[in-house]
Structures are given as structure tokens and as C-alpha cells.
Amino acid sequence: MYEQSPEWVNLNDPLERQEVEAFLQGYDLILDRDVDYTVVVRNGSLSSIIATCSKAKNVLKCFAVAKEQRGEGITSLLISALIDKLFSQGIYHSFIFTKPSNIRVFAAFNFKLIHSTPDVTLLENGLYDIDSTLEKMKKNYNIGEGEKAALVMNCNPFTLGHQYLIEEAAKNNDEVLVFIVEEDQSLFPFEARYEMAVKGTGHLKNVKVLPSGEYMISSATFPSYFLKEEGERLRAYTELDASIFGKYFCRRLNITKRYVGEEPYCRVTKAYNEALKSVLPNYGVKLYEVKRRLWQDAPISASRIRELLKQKDIQAQHGHLDKLLPEATLKFLRSNLGKEIVERLNSSSSLQ
Template identity: 30%
Template sequence: MLTVTDCLLTLPNGEMHPIVWREIPLNSTYFLKQVDHLLTDNELNRPPLNYLIGMYDEETDELLACGGLGGSTIQCVAVSPAARSLNLAGKIVTLLLTRASQAGLSNVTVFTKPENKALFISMGFHLVAQAQRAIMLEHDRRALKRYVDYLTSLQRGGVCGAIVMNANPLTRGHLYLINRAREQVDHLFIILVADNPHNLFSYAERHEILEKAVQTMNNVTLVEGSIYSVSAATFPSYFIKEKSAVSATHIELDLNLFAEHLAPALKVSKRFVGSEPDDELTAAYNEGMHRLLPTQGIEVIEIPRCKQAAEDNCISASRLRKALTGGKLLQALDWAAPESVPFIWSKAATAALQAELDLTPKPGLVDRHNSGAHSDMDYALMRSSICALGQSFCRIAEVASHTPTLPDCTQLAAIGREGEQQMLKATRGVNTHKGALFAMGLTLAAAVHLHTTKLPLNTEHLQNTIARLAACFTRPADTHGATIHRQYGVPGALDNARTGYAQLFNQWLPFWKQQQHTPDALYRLLLYIMSTLVDTNVLHRVGNRRAAEVKSEAKHLLENFTLNQLEQLDRIYIEQNISPGGAADMLALTLFIAAVCTE
């Protein structure tokens, strides 16, 4: 959509062209290439954005100015030399402020060069932090003061220190740093890094973990995070881990904020930090602290990282995340703080569900391309459902880790019912993952029990423990699966669980271990499961005869696999209202079990 501005561009020959503005699609290589050229001419780069606009010569379609929003931060404001007398930067910022207001963003920040200070101040911004090559301003004049007043309310007597911590998630190394630091001060403040889209663990999760970890430490206070300390606003390069020329400026701005506003409010005279042997950007940040903070009267104390006892490896959150996402769950659990362990188990469970959802294309199932044979679901809804289930998986892991005996089935069932309600709330009443919640929750409880009691977490023990847990549950009477069980006499979800998911351990898991490093392995696993599972979802939708044909079609495609044929099958199943949801659940469960078992 083009919107005419009140500006005219005067060309050297005297012609006057109207200037229009429009939103720039963030998925368009063509338009983004134009933006990147303009940014390069202005000595800027393009960080991740969620909104971008441009101003164009209406006659030639030449990009004259641009600007964007990354969260609540205005970025990428640039104007071509031919249009710098027209105040297009001011018009861009006004449009972005309007967009931010419509999106409910109460405080907008901006990074810019020092020479642009007057322009932004004239538009209602005020200075928050400054570095040699950049300044940071914000639009809400009271926002920083409110946060400083909050910090002032936390003041303690004596010598006070601070740690700014992302804890994504909290590790045994973080606990070591906290304990060494609190020994050296009368009171220690831990400032938790605010939320940002690059963190694997949400702010709420990280806050809950840290709160539990420090609750018995009488000289430690957990401080709420903000945009004013190592946030995506003050230090975006920290989260994308790219050391560049702009990183030094981000470091300087962030430390200026800490020294000028945060430290005085808390009466902090010592800043503690762990040594950084791996990450170049974090090491540069540490060096910046040593260089800049002492000039502001703040002592920087760098504590050597805690090392793994059996290995000469430092424990770090980045290494833990790499182990977790790389299929080395037990290694990640070994490095985690005890308070983080249930959350890590939960991440492993939701990651398996997410892997199934991301697999695209899939026959009749929701994926990135379409909603499959579902009129009430889409990819975004399924993601919301998975996020909601994470809370229940975390609670299941907590319950299973606090008893030397098998977890109480009544308690697990209650958590499951609460989880189902959370799922339905997130999906506005759509049953997206009820079967997956039962299967994954049961298997998660069994795996956590084995890990907690230090029994071997191998396939034999896990299958047996799942079967023992499932034996305690009663058969529900009001589900589609129960109806199909009575109508066709086929095994339902509980029957499969009571065998310890024998088909999974005997067929699908060995198949996956053999195929996982080959091309199209996940597609082949899904088709193998479809060809061998009695899927009550398919039976419920199309009956016994067509369900048998679905198994045959999956077997044929597995033996003659091409993506084109898979896409064609997807179209057929969408048209015929066939959705192999049971196979999808078993695919996710197979991936989870493969990640947790030691053999």
C-alpha cells in the first residue's frame, strides 16, 4: 500500500516528484537488497526487524529513506543524500512511533549517532546512555526513573556487589559464581537479563529457576530485569553472538547505563563476572568492564569458571544449550543447576513435539505450509499449544524427581488434567495435543524417575517403567480412542502405554537409529510409523477399510519415497479429511526417547 506524503523531491533539472511511503515486506530479497544498499551508504547494518518502512520517489520508485522496529527499538533510520534536506528521518520516526503505539509498546528506544541527538530530542526522546560513536534515547521520560526508583527500594547496607546474569538456563557454574561472589560482599544483587527472542528459556522460566536457587541465600537479592542491562535494546549483539565493530559501542552503552544509573541506585561498588574461555563477544564485554567501570568507582572482580570434575571443561550455559539441542540430554542435565533440571526435561519434551510440527510437508497433518485436514488448527496454534504444555511437563518432571519410588499416578493425572486445560486455553478450545500430553507426560515421568534414582536410562528400563506407570491408570470412557477401541476392538492409547510402547521400542526406535543420519530420515520415520500403527485418529475419521489403505499407501511411499509424492499424498488426505495424528504423536515420542536413552 502506497501512502502519499506532503514531501516533494526536487531533481537537478527542476522536476518535482511526490514522495510516498509503504511497508517493506521482510521476506522480499529484492526490497531488502535496496534497504541494505541504503544502510551501507549510511554506515549502518540491518539487524533482525519485525517492521520496516520505506519512502520512495513515486515516479522512479527509488528508495529515499527507511526505518524499522526491532521489538520496541527504532533501528535502520537512513536517508539518501538526495533527500536529506526534506526531514524524511523525522517523518520515518513519526510513522514508527505510530506503529509502536498501535502495537501497544509503551516505551520506544532508539540508537543513533551523536549528531542526531537534537533531531530525536525535538521529537520527544531523551538521552539515556552515550558512547563515543552512538547514543541511546527513549521516548517515555519516566521509564528509566521508574526502574531506578525500584532499584533504590532494594538498597542494602554495607558493601554491595552485583552480577548481571542471563542464566539461560542456570548452571552449576552460575551457582559457583554466585556463591564465590556473595562471600566477598555484605549483599549481592543478581540482575536478571530481560526477555528476548534469542533465549531458549523464557524470562519467566529463568526467573523462577533463579528465585528457587537463591531463596535460602540470605545476602542475595534477585532483581527484575529491564531493557537497561544487557538487553536486546542496549546490547543486541550479545544475543546473536556476533562480534563486530558495533559490539564495542553496545558494550560501552550498556556499561554506561550500569555505571550512571543502576549501580548508584543499588549502591553497588563491585561487579562480579565469570571468566570467559570460549565466547569472543562475552570476553570482549568482560574486558570492557575492566577498562570502563573502575573509572566510575566500581571494582570488577573476575572469577574463574567452575570446571567439570571429570574433565578439564568449564561449565557454561552455552555448552549446556548446545548439548541439549544436540541430543546430549544427560550431559546437559549434569551441567545444570538442580533448579534448572525440570525445565530442561520439559524443553526436551517440547523440542520433540516441535520437531514433529516443523516437519514439512506431512500428509494430512499441520505443518509450516498448511493446516492439513484440520479447519480449526494451524501452525501458530500448534506452537502455542506446545508452549502451554511445557508448564505441565515441567511439573511432571518436578514430581517425578522428588520421590525414590514410582511417581504417584493420581498426582500425574491431576497435572495432566490441568495441562489439558492450559492447552485448551491457549488454543481457544481446540484439542491439539491431548494424546501427546498423555504419551509424552507418562514417558517423561518414567525417564525422570530412572535418572533421579540413578538407574540405567536405557531402553529396557524405560520401557518397563512406562508399562508399570501406565498400569496404574484407568481407561477413559469419553475419548475418540475409547470409542474406537469399543467399536473395532483395536488397542487405544492406554493399551499401547501398558505395553511400554512395545511397537516403538521394537520397531520405530531401531528404525530411527538406523536411518537418522540419512536423507529424508524424519519423513521415512513418519511413514514407517503410519504403515505399522493402528491409528485411532484415522479410524475415527474414515473407518476401518480406508484406514487400512492409509497404512498401505504409507508403506508404498516409504519404499518409493519422493517429496513430490509426499506432497501429492498430503493433498489427497486434506481432500479426504484424513489426519494420522496418532502417528504424529508417536513420531514425537520416538524422537524424545531417542534423545533420553543411553543406548
Template identity: 40%
Template sequence: MFEDYEVVHLNLNNQNTYQQWQALLSKEALSDLSKTHAQELDFSIGFYHEDNLIATASSQDSIIKYVAIQEQHRSDGKLFNKMISYLINYLATAGIFHLFVFTKPAYSQSFSYLGFKELACTEKGCLLETGDQTITDFLAGIPKMQGSLIGAIVMNANPFTKGHRYLIETAASQCDAVYVFVVSADRSLFTTKERFELVQKNTADLTNVLVLEGGDYQVSPVTFPTYFLKTADDATIFQTELDAALFKKWFVPALGITTRFLGEEPFSPTTKIYNDNLQKILGNQLKVVVIPRKETPDQQIISATTVRKLIKENKLEQVEKFVTPITLDFIQSHQQTLRDRMESEEEINHGN
């Protein structure tokens, strides 16, 4: 008990509890409240007053989500502080000490009062962190490459293709040094470890290229929360703006980056919007270069999406023209494992 509030660990599989939770969040104009999204949450807390759910907050991995408090109970901020502090302490008992929150700008200061540090903010939302690690620590651990022209690429590489190799080769030929950040999100067909190692092995001969895991600071479309945004386009624009703001504020000065390289996206409207907005936002501070997609000898666009489709259809003989020998060897050696993942996981089509 906190004063006259009862603290409850919410079971969102219970229909009545789920409906109360959904109703409270809906009043706060939060969306994506389906049972599927609720089941993805690791932990949810509820504060009850006279059997009414008046406040809630949840977590998924290291991200705090779905924070809502009835308007009449949020005036002095005490309930907010108690609820978030309770959630932080609970996550600490689970061994999670580094936390993030994506929130509306109006709530950013409330989180700051509890020790969260604002990493980036746009008109639509802010990203904050707290805990035993910081973005400063992360950047300090990256070796500093020398030169006047320093490039950067962010990729999923799910899996690494001849197109990724072409993108990195092109960047390496135009820069003194290139940082390649591999998005860390184990919700792709190929795991973070597999993708990272394939990028490393496929670029080992490029002496001015450093491959790094993106860690927690490359905003992934897979884990990016959109529940406080109205439309999918809003989510894409916000993600672009936040990614650009984070990159510009922290990565550019810390690593001396002068050029951001992007792969052209002829197929995905969402990725095209992302690339277009990234160019607009970053263009006033550093050079943004879009590299056209590489094609096969028979003029097919090389795409990781195509490779995953061929793996699913068991057409490995067609995969060879899209991927490097190193990637092909990995796919052939792990064909059954990859197909098993496709059968057991719904979300395999993330990342080019």
C-alpha cells in the same frame, strides 16, 4: 502523502523493494542487510519521491532500526521528523509505547528533538528511549538493599548451573547485599520467565541476594544492533562501552553499587573482550571482580553452553554434574519441550 512524498509500508519480501531498501541503507554505510535480517523486522516504512525510495525506518519489537535518508533530502530535518513521528504513531496503534533507538552520535540530537532521552553515549553510538516508561521509573521500582558493600551481577543463565551458583555465592560472601539481574531476552533456549525463576529458586537460601529481571536496560548480545558498525569487534567494543556507560550513569548511583562481579570466560573470545573492556571502563569508579570458572570434580569447566549441547545430544545423565538439583529437575521435566525448541529455533546458544 506528505508534501510530495509518498508514504509506503514496505514489503521487504518483495525482491525489488528489498533491493531498493538495501541500496539506500548501503549508501549510509549500514551493514547486516541480508534477507534474514530484513525478515526479522516487524515493520518498515518508506518515503518515496518520484518513484525513488529516499528515506526508510524500521522497527523490531520496541527498537527503531535502519534509519536512513538520502543526503539531498535531510538538510532541514523535516523529513526525518515526519518519518520517525509516523513510525512512533504506528507503533502506538500496535500497543507499543516505550521505544528505544541505537544510533550514531551525529543523529542523537535529531531524536532528542522528537522527545527521545539519551541514556548513554560513546564515540561509536548512543542509546535513547522515549515513551510511557523511563529508566528512572525502572530503577525507582527496585527495592533498595542496605549496606556499605553492594554487589551486582548480570547473567543470562541459559540455564542456571553450579557455576552461576558459585558466582552468586562468592559475591554474596563478599558483600552486604547483591543484585542479580537476569537478562530479559526470549531468544535463548530457556525463556526469560524460566531463567528468572530458576535463578530465584536456586538462590532462595541466600538472604542478601535480590534477583531481578534486567528489563529493557541490560544490553543483550542477542538484541544488540550492529548494523551501523563495521566489524564484529567494533560491535563487541561498542556494546561493552554502552553497557558500562549505562550501568555507571544510572544503576550505580541509584542502587549504591560498589562492586560488579563477572564470571571468567575461558572459551568465548567475544565474552573475554567484553569482560576485559568492562573492567577497564568501570574500574575507575567501582571495583570489578572476575570470579574464576568453577570446575566439576573431574576438572571440566562448568558452562551453560556445555549443558545445552548435552541436552541436544540427549545425554541427560551427564548434565547432573554441571547443574544444581533444581535445574536438573526442570530439565528432566521439560526435556521434550527443550528439544522441540532446539529443532524449531536456530538461535539457542546465547548466554552462559
């Protein structure tokens, strides 16, 4: 059993960060940009790094142990150090994205497999798991046993395009579940996006809007430390997320249809739609791709709205927001928080 204690790395110190990056590069790995805590184990006599790991919020990542030190209990030291840090932050549930070849390594530390693809594996550990989370969701949102349609949306912000897509699903199904991506990687915070979607669908009595929870993965936080090539990473992300949705959400909540909007522009969303087409039929789920609602011969999209919001005196210059946004979103933009977000967007764009 290795006795050296893990040391905390000051990621704001360029020299300390570069030392970790150099060690990872030796194993064809990188230090993901979103890590917020890193520890290392050093060779006592030489003071050189022989192992490291990091976390980004509750995701453990960027593991590497020198080949000659493997099998000496260092992995246990690293995981214990990260779990202790999570506990100190009041976090009692964590994930690991890793290579499929490492499943046994982390299973030995009570990490439970969620799903594995040829490129990536996702495991979890903590006070709850995906099955118990979905059972709690069913109870809290009074989700029945009948067949359902589902949509997953970011709504950054909620537009008439989102509303139209939900209305199309609502017209053709007895019950529709709309999952709003809970991960805060967007201009508009989750609470605001969720509120806009709830109010923007209030007229649809067979629609329920739900938080997505932790198990719908964001491309923004998908790991790159062992999948550095962008195309490889995109393929792995879309396949894993689509599989988790089919394997768990659809089975537990009796979802038999999923609706998406056609995507002519965004490469990530287009790839994700293609992954859904390929994966969901394996779980008895049919994908419906709906033509996007247009205005002035272009799809109504959240990115289009954000571009408009970057411009000063929007109403005076364009007068078009009421053609693109439902009243719920327009009302939010007039609120103090909405004004702050627009000001922040304008400030960031002026600095570019």
C-alpha cells in the same frame, strides 16, 4: 514540509527488501536482520526511495534520508510512522541507537539521551525513562541503601557454575543483586531462566534475583546497520552496556562491586569483561573476576549443558547432569516445558 506519506514495505518480498537495502547501501548502511517493520518515503514523480527507517520490536533503526531531501521534515514523517506503529502494538516506550553526530536530530523529537560513546549513542522516548525504572525497581524489590555487589547473568540454563559464582559473592557481601537478562534471545525463555535462578539461590538469604529490564543490552540485538565491522561493533556494545550499568544501575542502587566469571573461551564475554574492567572504575565500582567452577578439568558452562542436551538419552549416555546442574534446573528439565525445549534443541541440531 514534505507532504509525501510513508509507505509500508513488505519485508517478505525479496524485491521490496532489496530496494531498501540498495538505498541504505548508498549511505554505507545495512538493513539489520532483526527488523520487523520498515517504511519508506518516495519521490512522487520518479517513485524512487528518498528516505527510510525501520524498527525491531521497540528499537528504531536503519534511518536514511537522501542528502538533497534533508531539512524538509522527512525525518519527522518517518519517526511519526514508527511511533504510530508502536502505539498500534501497545508499545509506549522506544529506543534509538545511532551515531553520536545524530543526537541533536533525535533530541528534537523528544528522545532523551541515555549514554553516548565515541561510536554509538542510545536515546529513549516514552512513558518512562531509565531513572524512573530504577526507582520502581528499588521499591518493588525492597532494595535498601547499603552497599551491594551485583552480577548479570543469562542462565541459559542455570548451572552449578552460576550458583558457585553467586555463592562466592554472597560469602563476601552483605547484599547481592543478581540481574537475569530479560531479553528473550535464548533457548530457554526468560520466565524459565528467572525461575531457575530464584530457586537455585533460595538458600542464600542475602541474594535478590531481579529481571534486568530493558536497559541491559544484548549483543544479539545491538545494531549493526552503521557498525558493520564485527570488532568495531563488539567494542561499541561492550563499552555502552558497561557504561550504562555503571552510570545508572550502580549509582541508583549503590552497587560498589560487580562479579564475573573468568572467560577462557567465549570472545564476546571475554571482551565484555575487559570493558567492565576499564569502565566501572570510572563510577567507583570494583570488578571481581572469579575462577570458574570446574568439572572434569573444564569450566561448567551453559553452552556445555546445551551441547549435552543435544544428545539423546543424556542420562544413560552421560549420567553427569547432576554434576553440572542444581536441583532447580534438573527439575525444570523434567517438566513439560523443559522437555519441549530439549526436543526443540534436538530437532534444530538434527537439521544442521
